[in-house]
Structures are given as C-alpha cells and as structure tokens.
Amino acid sequence: MSRLKLLIISIVILGGLIFPVLFVSAGTSITPEHSKVKQGESVDLIFNFSYSTAEKGRWMCVTGFTIYEGEKEINRYGDKRESCKKGSYLCMNKEDITFSLPTDNLKVGVHTFSVKIYVENRTPGMGQPYWVKQFGDECYFIDTASFSVEVLAAAKKPEKKTEEEEKSVLEPRLEKLPPKKDFKERISKTKNIERKLFWEKLKEIVLGEEAPKIGQEKTAYMFIQPYLTDFELFSLSGEMAKWDKYFKDLGYKVTWLEWNTESLKRAFTDPNIGAFDYYGHNGLDTEGSWLSKRIFKLFRRTPAIFGNDADNLRNLIFNYKCEEYEKTMSLEEARRKAQQDIECLGLDFANIHACYSANNDSLMEFFVKTSGTFRGHRGPYHGFWPLNTIKTKE
Amino acid sequence: MNMTIKNKILIWLGVSIIVIVIIVTTVIWVNGRTFRLVYETISQELEAEEIDFTKIKKKGDTIIIIYNQPIDFEMEDILSTWAYIMASAVKNIPDTINKIVVKCNFENGEKVEAEAEVEDIISFVKEEISTESFLEKINITPLTEGPKI
Numbered sequence: 001m002s003r004l005k006l007l008i009i010s011i012v013i014l015g016g017l018i019f020p021v022l023f024v025s026a027g028t029s030i031t032p033e034h035s036k037v038k039q040g041e042s043v044d045l046i047f048n049f050s051y052s053t054a055e056k057g058r059w060m061c062v063t064g065f066t067i068y069e070g071e072k073e074i075n076r077y078g079d080k081r082e083s084c085k086k087g088s089y090l091c092m093n094k095e096d097i098t099f100s101l102p103t104d105n106l107k108v109g110v111h112t113f114s115v116k117i118y119v120e121n122r123t124p125g126m127g128q129p130y131w132v133k134q135f136g137d138e139c140y141f142i143d144t145a146s147f148s149v150e151v152l153a154a155a156k157k158p159e160k161k162t163e164e165e166e167k168s169v170l171e172p173r174l175e176k177l178p179p180k181k182d183f184k185e186r187i188s189k190t191k192n193i194e195r196k197l198f199w200e201k202l203k204e205i206v207l208g209e210e211a212p213k214i215g216q217e218k219t220a221y222m223f224i225q226p227y228l229t230d231f232e233l234f235s236l237s238g239e240m241a242k243w244d245k246y247f248k249d250l251g252y253k254v255t256w257l258e259w260n261t262e263s264l265k266r267a268f269t270d271p272n273i274g275a276f277d278y279y280g281h282n283g284l285d286t287e288g289s290w291l292s293k294r295i296f297k298l299f300r301r302t303p304a305i306f307g308n309d310a311d312n313l314r315n316l317i318f319n320y321k322c323e324e325y326e327k328t329m330s331l332e333e334a335r336r337k338a339q340q341d342i343e344c345l346g347l348d349f350a351n352i353h354a355c356y357s358a359n360n361d362s363l364m365e366f367f368v369k370t371s372g373t374f375r376g377h378r379g380p381y382h383g384f385w386p387l388n389t390i391k392t393k394e
Numbered sequence: 395m396n397m398t399i400k401n402k403i404l405i406w407l408g409v410s411i412i413v414i415v416i417i418v419t420t421v422i423w424v425n426g427r428t429f430r431l432v433y434e435t436i437s438q439e440l441e442a443e444e445i446d447f448t449k450i451k452k453k454g455d456t457i458i459i460i461y462n463q464p465i466d467f468e469m470e471d472i473l474s475t476w477a478y479i480m481a482s483a484v485k486n487i488p489d490t491i492n493k494i495v496v497k498c499n500f501e502n503g504e505k506v507e508a509e510a511e512v513e514d515i516i517s518f519v520k521e522e523i524s525t526e527s528f529l530e531k532i533n534i535t536p537l538t539e540g541p542k543i
Contacts, residue, residue: 173516174485180443183481184474186525193469196526200509200533231465231500234472235540281543354543384504384540 028117028145035147037103039154045147047077047097047115065117067101074113075101103151110150117143192256198245199238205386218274220247220349221267222256225280225306235383236279239353242386243277247349259306268317268345269324275349276367282355283307301356303363303376310362314342344369351375351387358389368393432486439482445475448499450483456493457483463498472498473529476508480515497537505537 031046047065066076077099190196222244224233247254252274257263259280267273284304302309308316318338325334350367351374357363358376368374374391381387397405433450436459440447446462459479463472480494487494494515496508510532518528 173489173512174481174519177439177478177481177485178519180445180474180478183477184470187473187477187529188470190525190529193473193529196529197532197534198530200535202536229465229541230468231502231504232541232543234467234469235504235536236543237469238534238536279543381543382539382541383543384506384536384538 028115028143030115030145030147033147034150036150036152038152039106039108040104041154042103043101043149045099045101047099047145065115068114068116069111101149103149106149106151108151108153110148112148113146115145115147117145194233194237195241195244195256197237198241199384202238202242202386217272218252218348219270219272220252220254220275220277221270221273222247222254222277223259223263223267223279224256225259225278225283228280232383236353238384239386240279243351247275247277264316265320265323268320273345274347275351276345276347277349277351277353278305279353280306282357284309301359301379303352303354303357303359305352305354305357305363310366313363313366317345318342342366347372349373349375353377353381353387355379355381357381358387358391361391364391364393370394432488435486436482439486440479443475443478445479447479452491455491456495457487457491458495458497459483460497460499463500465500465502465504476532477515477518477528480510481519484512484515484519502541503538504540507535507537509533509535 029048031048035043035045037043064077067074077097187193222240224240228236244254244256253272255267257267259278267276282304283306284302304310305313321338321341322331322334325337329337344365345367346369347367348369349372350363352358352363355377356379358374358378361374363376364374370393372393374393375387376389376391377387378389436450437447440461447459448462449458449460451458451460461475461479463475476496476498479496483491483494492512494510494512498506498508500506510528514523514528514531517523518525523531
C-alpha cells in the first residue's frame, strides 16, 4: 500500500516537472492560453519572458514578437530595435507585457496562434538611461509560444432603421405645428419668390438646343407686364424660374423689370442687351363692332407685347434710341442711326410669353439677329405651360 | 344523417370564406380607424387656419392632401398654406410616409400639385434649412393649362 502511494506521488511530482517542459515554451508564457471573446472585442494577453542572463551584465532583450495563425502574420509587437532603447522594461525581464489582440477581422470559431519572439543581447551603458546593444545589429529569433482564442458571434447590433423607428415611436417627428402666419412671415422675407419656384414638369421642357456660353458680358432683360393678377403671376412663376436659370447658366447678367417707359428705355439703349424675355398679355385688341372683334380674333391674332405689335415696338424704341444718340451727335445723324438699329435689334434670344407671339415672324424679325433664337407661342398661351414654338432666324 | 363528401367540402369552404371575410374586415376596420383619426386631426388643424380641406389619400409611401384654394392670393399666401398643410401632415401621419403631396384646386378650375419629402419639411419647420432652399426643394407640377395670358 505504501509502495503504491509512493508510486502515485512520484508520478505526480515527475509529471508536474515534465509536463511544463513538454507543453510550455521555455522562457515564454502567455496568459490566458485559451480565451473566449465576442467578435469585435479584443483579447488581453499577458506575455511573460523569463530568459536568464547569459553572463554578468549582459541581458537578453526582447525586441518584439510576431503572432501567426498558420503561416499568416496576424499582428506584431515592437520588433524595432529603437523601441528597446526607450522601453527599458522590455530588456529588464521584470515586467509582463500586456498585449491587446483585436478580433474584428477574425471569423467566429477557435483560432490557434503561434508566437515568435525576437531578442537582442544588451548590456547596461555607462551612465546611460537605456540599454545599449552589445552584439550585432539584427534582432534574432529565440523562442516560440502559442495561445488560442475562441471567437463567439457578436450580439446583433440594432440596425439604424430600428433605432430611428424606436426614436420616432418615442418622439414624434414634429412635436408641434407652428401657426400658418409663422410660415408666411418666413416666406415673406424671401426675395423674388416667383423666381425660386422651379416647376417640376417645366424643368425638362426647354425648347431647342443649349446655346454655347457667351464669352462677353451680356444682359438678359426680363420684362413682366404690370397689372398681372396674383394668380397669373403665380402661373408664370415656373417659366420665370426656368428662364432666369437658363440665362444665368449661359453667362448672362439677368435683370428683371416691369414693363414701362423707363425700363424699356433702359433695356433698349443698353449696348450689352443680349436677350429679351417677356411675361404678360398680348394685349392687342381692336375697336369695332362685336362681329368685327370676333373676326379679328379669329383671323388676325397678331403677335404683340402688351398691345404693341412689331411696328409699334419699332416706333417706341426708335424714340428711345434717338434720345440717347442725340446726346452725342446731331439730330439727323441720331435719327439715321436709330433707324438702322430698329430694323432689327440683333439680339441672341427673344422669348415672348404671350398669346399668339409666334403666329407669324414679325416679332422674330424685329428682335433677333440672323442665327438668333426666337421662342414664342402659336395660339393662346396658358401660364402653366412652356412656350410651344422655337425658331432660328435664317 | 349521412353527409356526402360533397356536402362536407361545401361546409368547409363556407366556413373558410366566413373566416377570411372576418379577418379582412377586421384589418380594413383597424386601418380605417387609424386613418380616420389622422384625417380628423389634420382636418381640425387645417380648418383652424381656414384652409378648405377636402380629402386625404394614401398612395404607397405618399400622402396626398387635397384642398380648395381661392385665387385672390399673394404668392406668400399660397406657399405658406402649402407649408402649413405639409407640416400638419408630417406631424400626424405614420412614420412609413416619405412624401407629402398637396393638391391645390383653384376656384377657377386650375389645378397644381406641390410635392415635398418629409425630411425636407421637418428641416424647414425646425428652421434647419433656409426658406429659399425649401422652396427650391418643393416640386410643383401643373395639372391643367393655367390661365390664358
């Protein structure tokens, strides 16, 4: 019985001595050897190096270690000799090194890692605060160790939508409704509202090809007929916004004016006028009996702007131009020059947002130069829709 | 009394139809009740601002609100009315709705639709975006020809 006890005790003691030698790398231990973490979390490992000194004053200095999974390098620590100089603890072998291994890129399952440890031989320098390298330049491999990690599936993060949904259940998207007057107050502060309202369908309908950008400074004069009702103005706002953008995109300076003597004078005596755009009624009516009016409306339907057909417009603009020229030349010369000008104003573009403006070419002949673009409306024009006719002067 | 197979099938068919009808009716009733509550709240809020609200419809992720608009208005009036209707809808509708369409029936017979994304409406009401940029984000679509010019 006593022999058996002795045998058991011997086996236990011997096993205790042999086991670490067989299964643990000499000089290096990693704690914990096996750990479980959720994916995305990191594993905290303690590396303990217990290399003995080779001789007095000479130390094994751990310069770094590299972690492998199979042949693939997963991570590394230190490994540069410069770090030895600054981190004396690496050489002292007194402190453990704590290393955090991220698991973001590891798949769920058990992973076994091997570690290769690199060292240098060093000796304390004379009065120097760090360890001085003694032998050779290269760090060299001295030992191996291993550890394993079981990566568990991470708890599913709540999706963004779910968060939003939860939030919206708790908090309504709008807690309170401001009174309408608040909105009106804010909108009233917006200048030129009608030119900010692009109308979705109108955006797509720009008659004709995009014109090339102009190289020189030119102005597009945009005229709005006075006395338009609010509803008429509202109905035209989509077209206004579209053409405002169109001319600005082409490089024109865009000037909006109300149709009156002063503004006409300003626009048509400006040598930089390049485009003319009108929003308002045709305004041309005729006096006479009920029957003659009906006949006129049926058959003539002359293109006109606020009651002025092409001839009337010529006369108006002739006067403005004469006045302007007279400032620098004789009356006769001014009249001759003005007469020349009003044959054709020579604009690049003319858009007439009025009924019947493209029923014939009279307005096109007056406004645009050869190869210039004229847009108008054949038949009655309704404010919500774009112009239906485009012509290039030949 | 012996039941033939034919009779048994007919009875089962009848019972199944009754069950299906009950389920469908319940679902419609529950949905309708939710929708009626939304309708009533929006209706009250619009009437409080003297907006002549006529109908509210749901189409996919869009709510369409129809109202009558007098034509003697200024531009600020109509835009503030649209903004108010949109804000009222966003406040009361379920979260699954992403777009609000205001269908504006003018008293002269003209019709226009104004459409905006819920996110843009919220940003405008909370003053996170400027009035200008909100106006530019509203898509306006004419449904009729418009007045003769």
